[in-house]
Amino acid sequence: MTGKVLSFGELLLRICPDVDGQWLEENNLPFYVGGAEANVATALALWDVPTGYVTALPDHFLAQQLVDYLKSRKVQTDAIYYHGDRVGLYFLPKGKDLKNAGVIYDRAHSAYADLKPGMIDWDAVFEGVSWFHFSAICPAINQAVAYVCLEALEVAAQKNIFISLDLNYRAKLWKYGKEPVEIMPALAHHCNLIMGNIWAANKMLGISLDEELIANLNKESLLEQATLTSQEILQKFPKCSIVANTFRFDYEQGIRYFTTLYNQNELLVSHEYLAPKILDKVGSGDCFMAGLIYGYYNELDPSETLEFATAAAFNKLFIPSDATTSTVADISKTVEANV
Structure with missing residues (x-):
């Protein structure tokens, strides 16, 4: 790319x-x-992907x-x-x-x-851009910013720019009288890659969630739900061709982390990471998103992309800041140590 x-x-x-x-x-x-x-922008820049931020x-x-x-x-x-x-x-x-x-x-x-619609000249902003990324935190702030997001997406779609969305849900931000499911589907309609988790997809896009299936958080059941969630997203949002899900569980004995990537009718599952103690959860999902962008931008194999993104996210759990400081070499070492 x-x-x-x-x-x-x-x-x-x-x-x-x-x-x-x-x-x-x-x-x-x-x-x-x-x-x-x-956090996504600084990670990509660290990994030598040409990166802008608006x-x-x-x-x-x-x-x-x-x-x-x-x-x-x-x-x-x-x-x-x-x-x-x-x-x-x-x-x-x-x-x-x-x-x-x-x-x-x-x-x-x-x-x-x-921000209000009409303030940003998106035609000018998208000059030289091949990938546009935003998250569900943006439209959570207020209706006007949600409209700005839609305005940006419509211009990006017209220019055939690849669009990614992170479905991060922040309950304390959705306070302007609208539920996420009333706002997010219209935005997701323009997106080519949607990342989140099975619970966020249910809350924000109205995707089905079989509570009975996943009641015990059994991995096999979670993977089955990840497949169902991904397939339903692809069906409801035809522009979307890639769906990623993260699974992070905190236990008294530590943290458990793995991810999935649904691509070309196949569910890929990452290596599962376990750690007794972490330093900072903030930004781990952003790092995973950045890893996905890095992989697809550099045209890596989907499995390689997933393992890179997962290792990048796991490494971030041990870095006390919002943004990662792990280099491509650092992340590659983590992948190699766990294959």
Whole structure:
């Protein structure tokens, strides 16, 4: 594939207070640059895929520092739209006891949340682009941003640009009176590759889920459901030819992770990874998505693509940030060690 991969989403700062409140005593508040689509863009740039990123940011020094950060990681930023006053934030505490401490979003009236159709010149933005990526987090913010997504997809489809969608579900974001299933199918209609999991596909696209079949989380049953989910997605959304699903389970003894890829009427299943302890779950799915794009962009065999993406996602679980720092060589070592 030639041309660049363009990702669209909100650039965020993740603020990480500890649950014990020690940050107040130490005047020390760790942070990371984040945002699902930015994580995809920085991973692809690290892996030498020509990569652009489009978002909306205010025109002030903080935003410029963030843009410089992306540029330093070889992400093209010339398509960023400048307006408004705020950079979006989210707070995710760190520490041992996180049971009652969930994510807190502070994204209302950010530059990205205040986007409206007609603001971004998508014809110009898509110049030289062969792949467009976005996630279900974008239309979760508000109806106007959902319309902006649709506007982008319609232009991309007209230009025969390959489109990928990550069905990441964020219950705390869908607060504007619409259920995901009322918004997402119209967007998925334009997509060539849809990634998520069997539960997200049910929640966001109305895809059937046999609760009885998967009640015990038996792997064979999960794979059967992954096949059914993938086939139904292909049937409902004819433009889609590739469906990927991730399976990550947390147990007292550690984490279990494997993925599937439905391609050309065949369900491919990745190596299953087990680990007693991880460092950071944030961005693992984004890394898997980036791995899929990397594989298809470089025309790798589908099985090779799936194993690369899965290993990339697994490696991310041990990197304390939103974006991966694993190189292609690092990921290839993980694959080779587990074949």
